[in-house]
Amino acid sequence: MNAAHDAPPRTSLPFDAATAGADSAALAPFPNSRKVYIEGSRPDIRVPMREIWQSPTPGSFGGEANPPLFVYDTSGPYTDPMAAIDLRRGLPTPRLPWIVERGDTEALPGPSSAYGRARLDDPALAALRFALQRPPRRARPGRNVTQMHYARQGIVTPEMEFVALRENLRRKEYLASLAESGPVGARMAALLGRQHPGQSFGASIPPEVTPEFVRQEVARGRAIIPANINHPEVEPMIIGRNFLVKVNANIGNSAVSSSIGEEVDKMTWAIRWGADNVMDLSTGKHIHETREWIIRNSPVPIGTVPIYQALEKVGGKAEELSWEIYRDTLIEQAEQGVDYFTIHAGVRLAFVPMTARRLTGIVSRGGAIMAKWCLAHHRESFLYTHFEEICDIMKAYDVSFSLGDGLRPGAIYDANDEAQLAELKTLGELTQRAWKHDVQTMIEGPGHVPLHLIRENMDLQLEQCSEAPFYTLGPLTTDIAPGYDHITSGIGAATIGWYGTAMLCYVTPKEHLGLPDRDDVRDGIITYKIAAHAADLAKGHPGAQMRDNALSKARFEFRWADQFNLGLDPDKARLFHDATLPKESAKVAHFCSMCGPQFCSMKITQEVRAYAEQGMQEKALEFVRGGATLYREL
């Protein structure tokens, strides 16, 4: 039994930097799996994947060996038993040489934000502070260090090559080597590689992702690689409609609950289950210090909503926010290594009254804060008026925009209304302005939307934002199931992912009710991995069906352990199976507790297949003579 499932929840002792340790549940390797690294064109491009071994097919079904399967792995070094994990030192920094050798950045003497310096100089924070030895970096004056900028110069960066290798999952080499291994391998390759043609609504998914394809997609803004130069720990990933659909998990403390240690644990737990990105939405104490711990230990891109912290700095009074405070916050966070900022620059003064007749008004926190500021001053949003200056900051660190949908609907009632669509159009204008600065940009989307109105959201977004990646929260397809909003929204997420959304922001069962705990985070992520994968299958993403094929083959052949291990959550599958049939002998039994030994249709099917393949009439006679019965022993 894997340790992950049984690990007790961590206790909420006061956080102490000197003794901070990793969550043991996040460190356990997955069953029958090992971390492998694919080397790129240079030895320091090492792309992680997870290899899952399978057992041979039982002799009664053919007895062939089943090849290991490679799956996308977001968990970073944590699940690698060879890696030495020490939260106090942070993760290795594979990107650092790539950043330095480009020669367009410089190490700063220290944080250049006033707030960053103040926090560093505050001795009261010593026990909480991550001991970062590395100074922050920034673009040299006049330089632009975004992946989009490089792409537009025709440069294929190591980051681009990395994501190309990562998206392909060695599929071509894997199937070729299988096919060359002999007739059994060739049959296996044909079976595993078979896939339904997809329906992609105008996406341009290539049969294989090349580094040059990545460059083109980033250059034209149809994909982003969130990778701040101050986050050299990151294993690059790509977000775009022509790539695998990604999943974002939100973590973060609030004034009511949670500590630094718990937030780091939530991050390692979230990436274990497959979160491609993590947003730190903390609004409570020690936001700055919490963020540092998370980034230094995160192999996935980290996003934030800087207005939350800016509001803390003015004691929660929205009307006291100013461009200067906000600007300092952007620089503070950019120098820590935040990879993308949610910025609600589309909440313009003129749109605010459009929300007055809504059932649930403005449900985005950032949107509500900005609306309040606009009204209090009766002025245009400073995020909108200072957008050019924001772009200047973004391109000095390669922080990507996640243009926030501050006016997203918070109820089915409010879906696709005037306010929402006015903001979306503005986000399209801002996308063009960001692209003039070569700043990578994605667009946030709703919210609460009934199934039949989801398509309109996607179509308008593609058109008005020129195919900049869409990044949606759900959408929730009904309001009536508090406690199950991972499901109300998972339905919408799969649907909008199919239509073309590039990244899905998860929703946990606790949505609308409370802060998610570990179980909620896991449920939320697995639900969204399902939605993302269902979308990949529907779009016809090359190779997406391979894991389905392998798992179904294992299921059909009663390879129970393989069925568990190939799934998204091996621990839960095993636990559920063992709830009825706990004995190890049941793991090789040719039946399960759903039907019992006598009625197993899979078993019957195998007999049918034998007949069909060997000539029906002849076998029928033989069968009746033999008086064969179905499998009955337990």
Place this chain on the structure above:
Amino acid sequence: MNAAHDAPPRTSLPFDAATAGADSAALAPFPNSRKVYIEGSRPDIRVPMREIWQSPTPGSFGGEANPPLFVYDTSGPYTDPMAAIDLRRGLPTPRLPWIVERGDTEALPGPSSAYGRARLDDPALAALRFALQRPPRRARPGRNVTQMHYARQGIVTPEMEFVALRENLRRKEYLASLAESGPVGARMAALLGRQHPGQSFGASIPPEVTPEFVRQEVARGRAIIPANINHPEVEPMIIGRNFLVKVNANIGNSAVSSSIGEEVDKMTWAIRWGADNVMDLSTGKHIHETREWIIRNSPVPIGTVPIYQALEKVGGKAEELSWEIYRDTLIEQAEQGVDYFTIHAGVRLAFVPMTARRLTGIVSRGGAIMAKWCLAHHRESFLYTHFEEICDIMKAYDVSFSLGDGLRPGAIYDANDEAQLAELKTLGELTQRAWKHDVQTMIEGPGHVPLHLIRENMDLQLEQCSEAPFYTLGPLTTDIAPGYDHITSGIGAATIGWYGTAMLCYVTPKEHLGLPDRDDVRDGIITYKIAAHAADLAKGHPGAQMRDNALSKARFEFRWADQFNLGLDPDKARLFHDATLPKESAKVAHFCSMCGPQFCSMKITQEVRAYAEQGMQEKALEFVRGGATLYREL
């Protein structure tokens, strides 16, 4: 706190008919709810609904009273504190007078099936047997007692009127009386009644369901009312694409697990959470006796797959099945009151070899059994060759066909293949033959289907089966998440429900892994209630959005208890909320643990609304002068 959540699981003592008692968790009324009955054109038409009371809007939001909401209620008398529940006596029989007064049926001296008589005469079964005092009924010779037959004669039966009242949920009267109660009520009626126009793919959903509309839909086969004349306990419901999407829950023991008492408990538990129908798929011991207990205590229609029991009778040897044994089983079960039979008559001999190249062959148990029989005898299926005689039995008791999809795909790999579509076409032919006998018919559908291939299933079914109601299992949109197949399939269920499927067969988290327990049943049903409701919203079913509107209004106004109580699972919503903020005072707090008091966007929105409504500039000045801060107290 509602008792339902905390009720311990029932213990598995040997079942004893003399002491059988109802599950206390199924008897608890829902919070702030009461069972109400709407009287029809005659006093014995009493249509159950659940009324949920709401608290008034807090004064700071307007202070208005919020009207109670009426929701569809499948739980039968169990949640009615005025009802005397005694499992040993069974439920009241509201349909009995309607059946008797039609004068086309006769009471039999006893069971007319050989097996039914044998079970009745076996003294060893005394301790298990339900003590039914009522003899079985059957159509008088030459008479046809199906709802479809009556409908085609132009007769509106009490059952038809019942379902019409039930589908409408008093919506028209409710909104009219609200609107007439004054300006506040009128505003409330406008708000609650507002709904997005739907997209229904050619459905013909009326603004209000009349008994005559029900008759027309049943007459043309586009809807069925499963209502065996031997199940007078049933509260009639309707299945059709122009009505609310329904949910079926499967229960049933197997050779490995479960007793009679547990199965009855599963039924009462399933209907508590919203199962519209229940299928008893038992394959273990005492199938006959278990079924009797379930039917006598079930207010919802019960379906079965008679081939399971027929196979038991021949010791599990499929090749020893015969039409005679099967026929006796149909009569045995029809006289107990089973409302619909899954019959895999579309698994024809010629289709079986089409499954040989599949990845997972035949995964339907019934389909596999029949395939094996066909091959063993090299003969056409006796279900197909005796279809006319089956129709004669169905119409003598008004058992509805659920034409089984024995060749449904069991893996994404096998979706929409030749075998599946050949069977579907045959089911269309059989539908026409059943309709010639005026036998009510629905069609079962897949299975495992990727999102983009679901539409083809629905379109073909509508065309080839002439809009007979489609009844699908999921479909599962990916194979890679054992342990979460309620979600992989909930996505597909919502989608196919939107396209026109009339009833969704639930899948629990234990699918593929083991027999569902109580938690699994609840998770499965709530997931499918979400899918069905998401489909109703997308189709634009009149009034479907009312519950969403009411719940979102409660959410926006921080009426926490109302938000819980209006949801599909009030117990879980409350539990989740209380996990972070257990104090009763937090139930009226204007914030939740997700954001804490300072950041609540809902609170900010209310302030925004006040500005927008009172003139923006003036309020802005006033606000700055007053130095207003956000709500901060805990």
